[in-house]
Amino acid sequence: MDDGDDLAWETTDSAIDYTCPGFDVRRDDVTLPDGTDTDYHYVDESPAVVVLPFTPAGDVIVIEEWRQAVGRVNRGLPAGSVEDGDTDLATAARRELREETGYEADSMTHLCTVEPTNGIANSVHHHFVARGCTPTAARDLDFNESIRVDTADYDALLAAAVDGGLRDGRAVLALSQFELRHTAGATGSTPAKK
Structure with a gap:
């Protein structure tokens, strides 16, 4: 990832909210380019x-x-x-x-x-x-x-x-x-x- 990109989000914290066989649901606390703090959930799985x-x-x-x-x-x-x-x-x-x-x-x-x-x-x-x-x-x-x-x-x-x-x-x-x-x-x- 290019942290110098003006589109990049800054991850301030990360944790697993839910685990099941095959994948997890991860929550990242992020700061958006405009300074807004929010969270983002996504599926976290093995290659x-x-x-x-x-x-x-x-x-x-x-x-x-x-x-x-x-x-x-x-x-x-x-x-x-x-x-x-x-x-x-x-x-x-x-x-x-x-x-x-x-x-x-x-x-x-x-x-x-x-x-x-x-x-x-x-x-x-x-x-x-x-x-x-x-x-x-x-x-x-x-x-x-x-x-x-x-x-x-x-x-x-x-x-x-x-x-x-x-x-x-x-x-x-x-x-x-x-x-x-x-x-x-x-x-x-x-x-x-x-």
Whole structure:
């Protein structure tokens, strides 16, 4: 952060107001640029990894999971929090892919890092592309995860991201970044069948 920026807020105190599995709600006492003292609440959570996994044939491994906040089954990509024992982000991405889908990847490549909702959360999502994914591992779901695993044709999934049929923000972002990099001619970024 650039503390010298005339838009910067000064944090004078910070505390956790609420804790639950997966995230906290943090309250910062702040002084605004005009000198006003106030507070600001936001979701405080661990960094996460999101995996865009391709089978050797070029299909995408997708998950379907109940999402209580929107009251429906959500189609998306394997994702999860970076844990203390993860030696690096690629290790976390491999673990989440294995735990949620039972697939193992031949390779894992960083795609992009984003702050998806930095107006209300300090979340940082690290997106990866996994290649050569085959079903070789046992799944290990968290206690509150109910996940169905499927595969999808890449072009059909991309079309769903464009036409609104795919609503999961992490999945739409991963597909969009992947497609933009492929279209721009980035090497090593295309699915097997493209």
